[in-house]
Amino acid sequence: MPDTKPATLTINGRELELDVPPFYPLAVVLREELGLTGTKTGCFEGRCGACTVIVDGETVVACIYPVGLAYGKSVLTVESLAEPTGPLSSLQQNFLEKGAVQCGVCTPGMLMTLTNLLERTPQPSEDEVRDALSGNLCRCTGYRKIIEATLATAEAAR
């Protein structure tokens, strides 16, 4: 008989046991069960990318990703990028310095998408950054500075 309720997963390096129905969206579990409110929810249709997290090395939109599919996997949220009192990640620091944050709702999803891009493609072209952001909407229309911050992060890592 197949296993129906394997309920452990690793979130930001910490293994957790959860007692939630498997079709709860991962974003809801992160925010409401675990208090990881850095992950934002916008559309709840997988279109805006505000809830983007990284599961086993790949970005997913957590609003339509059932937590049951994350069992046994490693989940990274925006809280993984820096300790509460520690230095920001290089990308976060460049977001700050380049003015890439406006209202901030899209920022965690942008950061996770671009962190993942820079891991896969350490020196992306501007087109590659734009393409990576195709699933992350910014209603403040601040894409220009987000792209500049990403390219500056890549440049600094040369």
Add this chain to the structure above:
Amino acid sequence: MARAKDAYVPELIHPASVDEAAAELARLGDEGEPIAGATWVMLGPLHKRPTKMHYVAVAGLAELRALELNGATATIGAAVTHSQLADGIDGEGPLAALAHAAVGTPRAIANVATVAGNICARPYPAADIVAALLALDAQVDARIGDDASSVDLGEFMRGAPTPGSLVTRVRATAIGQAARSCYERLTIRASGEEAVASVALAVDVDGQTVREARVVFGAVEAQARRCREAEDALIGDALSADSAAAAGRVAAEELDVAEGPDAPVDYKRRVLPGLMKRAVARLAAGGEDA
């Protein structure tokens, strides 16, 4: 968010093997379905689509994640993702239509959306992968318990879903000896949107002359389908903007164009010649976005 939390109560079953998954689905029959990336299922309640009480998770089964490429042939595991197709298939080779169809989806969706999910999601007129697979004469392999079967994708799409069935793989083959293929989609925004209309084009050329052709339109009718009249308009001529536009005009007359959420019927008819021209230009450019 109470709406989302309250909506999803089904059971999620994690089989350890394809055999186990097939057995579970056969046992569940109409009460269950396979689930991979879950994008279709999670949006089901929002779009008032029927949902099941039991889902069998298949995305983690290695046998279903295998992508085997052999020249003009691809054997694609049911749980191969759009990202795998985009990264693994040569965008200038005979199977390029599949790679082109897979890159239109934002990465965070493409990382979980699967080939079998695309062909089993219905009604979904804008299913990019389906159109590309139809142009590549795809066959669908499926199991009910221990019983395996294989069916032409066109026939699979026309039939009703079979309760208890598990799609295991899809086999795609480019036509002819000098095969080329591509996929073009028209969206309202540059990226991240479902197609208003799309075309998958596969041709076998003899010198400059089209010897054989597959032309499949997506997001135009209720399901993607081949347009043999448009194929006939291409065969025997050189691939050119003029022949492409003529084939597009034939398609606009022959297809039973359905209104979509972003475009009325007349708009869709009018864009088909231009879409065909873009597809032919892309073939001429060797797969590069022309």
